[in-house]
Amino acid sequence: MQISRKRHITLLLTVLSLFTLLTTSVNAQTVSVNAKLDSTLMFIGGQMDLTLELNQPKDVFIKFPVYTDTITKSIEIVSATKIDTTVHDNNRLTLTKKYRITSFDSGLQYIPPIVFELAEDQVKKIYKTEAMALMVVNPFQSVDPQKGITDIKQPMDAPFVLAEIVPYLPWILLALAVIGVIIYLIYRYRKSKGSGETVKRSKPKEPPHVIALRNLNRIKEEKLWQKDKVKKYHSELTDTIRQYIEDRFGVNAMEQTTDETLESMKRVELPDKEVLNKLQQILELADLVKFAKFKPLPDENELSMINALFFVNQTKKEMIKSLEEQQKELEKNESPTPDLPGEDKAKDSSVQEDTSKKDIKD
Numbered sequence: 001m002q003i004s005r006k007r008h009i010t011l012l013l014t015v016l017s018l019f020t021l022l023t024t025s026v027n028a029q030t031v032s033v034n035a036k037l038d039s040t041l042m043f044i045g046g047q048m049d050l051t052l053e054l055n056q057p058k059d060v061f062i063k064f065p066v067y068t069d070t071i072t073k074s075i076e077i078v079s080a081t082k083i084d085t086t087v088h089d090n091n092r093l094t095l096t097k098k099y100r101i102t103s104f105d106s107g108l109q110y111i112p113p114i115v116f117e118l119a120e121d122q123v124k125k126i127y128k129t130e131a132m133a134l135m136v137v138n139p140f141q142s143v144d145p146q147k148g149i150t151d152i153k154q155p156m157d158a159p160f161v162l163a164e165i166v167p168y169l170p171w172i173l174l175a176l177a178v179i180g181v182i183i184y185l186i187y188r189y190r191k192s193k194g195s196g197e198t199v200k201r202s203k204p205k206e207p208p209h210v211i212a213l214r215n216l217n218r219i220k221e222e223k224l225w226q227k228d229k230v231k232k233y234h235s236e237l238t239d240t241i242r243q244y245i246e247d248r249f250g251v252n253a254m255e256q257t258t259d260e261t262l263e264s265m266k267r268v269e270l271p272d273k274e275v276l277n278k279l280q281q282i283l284e285l286a287d288l289v290k291f292a293k294f295k296p297l298p299d300e301n302e303l304s305m306i307n308a309l310f311f312v313n314q315t316k317k318e319m320i321k322s323l324e325e326q327q328k329e330l331e332k333n334e335s336p337t338p339d340l341p342g343e344d345k346a347k348d349s350s351v352q353e354d355t356s357k358k359d360i361k362d
Contacts, residue, residue: 031056033116035129044138047078047102052129054095054116058087062127063117064097072112074105075134106138208247209316215240216308225301233301234286241282241308248315258283275314278307 032055038048050071056062064083070076078100086094103109113128165172219240224233242253242261251264262280270276282304288294 031060031062031116031118031127033114033127033129035111035114035132037111037132037134040133041135041137042103044106044136044140045102045104047100050099050101050111052097052099052114054093056093056095058091058093061119063119064095065114065116067099071099071101072109074109074136075101075103075111078102103134103136106136109134109136207317208244209312211247212240212244212312213309216305216312220305225298230295230301231289234289234304237304237308238283238286241279241311244312248317258287271314275311278311282307282311 034053034055036051036053038051042048052064054062054064067077067080080100081098084096086096088094111132111134113131116127116129118125118127216237219233219236224230224236239254245251245253245261245265249265249268251261251268253261253264256264261283262276265276265279285294285296285300285304289296
């Protein structure tokens with residue numbers, strides 16, 4: 001009896017061990033999938049996350065569903081995260097992926113079960129999540145076509161309340177105090193320097209015609225059109241004339257077209273119409289060269305330079321000299337010039353001739 005009882009106990013323990021091993025193996029191969037929304041309610045055009053979660057053993061490879069633009073016809077994908085993997089102690093993995101979704105169709109939207117597929121050659125098996133529903137609500141009132149489209153409401157004017165600046169009052173007072181101290185220090189510094197401070201006189205600006213003539217002579221010496229740089233020649237020539245007009249007459253010629261510049265110069269007091277004709281030839285020929293790729297003759301290039309010099313010289317404004325400069329010039333003109341040796345002999349001979357003539361008459 002005791003032997004048979006031991007055999008029964010041994011057999012029972014063996015069965016229990018096998019059952020435990022089978023249970024552990026089954027649990028190890030268990031796969032669970034889940035899909036959930038942040039909420040079952042969303043405003044039209046709003047956004048929320050759809051989270052896919054897969055719980056599986058380490059040695060099993062299951063394919064995640066692939067969505068590119070939409071989950072369903074009415075539910076669009078805004079963005080998607082990468083798969084996040086979490087490793088557990090019991091040789092299991094939890095894989096998570098989130099889709100940011102939106103919808104512009106109001107009403108109840110149905111999301112069918114999402115399918116995960118077991119990626120093994122011997123076994124073909126799929127796992128599905130539960131179906132979901134999403135209510136998309138349109139919070140905006142319907143537009144009545146008969147009433148027409150109304151304008152956007154203007155921002156409301158909130159009344160100013162003094163209590164709003166009370167928390168910032170200490171900082172405002174501190175800033176005013178610092179500004180006051182800085183102003184006081186600047187005042188004391190300037191007062192301490194007093195009259196001993198020397199004022200630097202700025203260098204007097206050259207007259208416009210002096211600058212223009214110097215630039216024209218430089219352009220002439222560079223011989224640009226002779227070096228086949230006709231466009232550069234006329235560009236620098238017209239820039240010099242336009243800058244001279246701007247400095248001399250206050251006409252914004254650098255920003256005006258040729259027609260606008262000529263129209264502005266008609267309202268300026270010029271010596272004669274010939275001056276305006278010279279200016280017109282310079283500007284119009286330059287426009288043809290720069291914009292129409294016109295190749296002027298050598299005489300036309302030289303004529304533009306001659307007319308430019310003529311225009312500046314005829315319209316320049318002579319600077320009034322100071323009293324000191326006038327006095328220096330007057331003293332310079334009144335100073336006696338030394339006589340040359342030849343002049344002394346000529347004077348002596350002329351005196352002798354005059355005396356001899358008087359003697360003959362007597």
